[in-house]
Ligand SMILES: [Zn+2]
């Protein structure tokens with residue numbers, strides 16, 4: 807069975823930080839290749855900073871479903887609409903807000919409720 811590390815882990819990989827019914831995934835950290843329940847568990851237990859998965863490594867199986875113990879490639883997890891493709895268990899859609907702790911994300915337009923980024927409207931300015 808795949809080893810998952812974390813603080814106060816339960817049988818579905820919930821940890822001291824994330825304990826709702828939907829918090830059942832563990833994530834293999836790029837830096838050490840070990841599954842942790844969450845980044846906070848990694849930072850508490852590992853002796854090194856975490857690293858994010860670059861996009862060219864997203865075919866790596868790095869997500870563990872705590873319900874069925876299937877390992878999902880990162881790409882598949884990000885595309886799965888918060889439902890395990892293997893067993894149908896629901897994942898926490900709020901994890902979306904933490905993906906940048908684990909995966910190299912590009913610019914993420916439209917997913918922030920309040921945008922503090924300047925809008926690049928250069929081509930609306932016409933030269934006389
Ligand atoms: Zn690590």
Ligand SMILES: [Zn+2]
Pocket residue numbers: 812813821822823824843844845846847848
């Ligand atoms: Zn944790």
Ligand SMILES: [Zn+2]
Pocket residue numbers: 871872873874875876890891892893894895
């Ligand atoms: Zn599953």
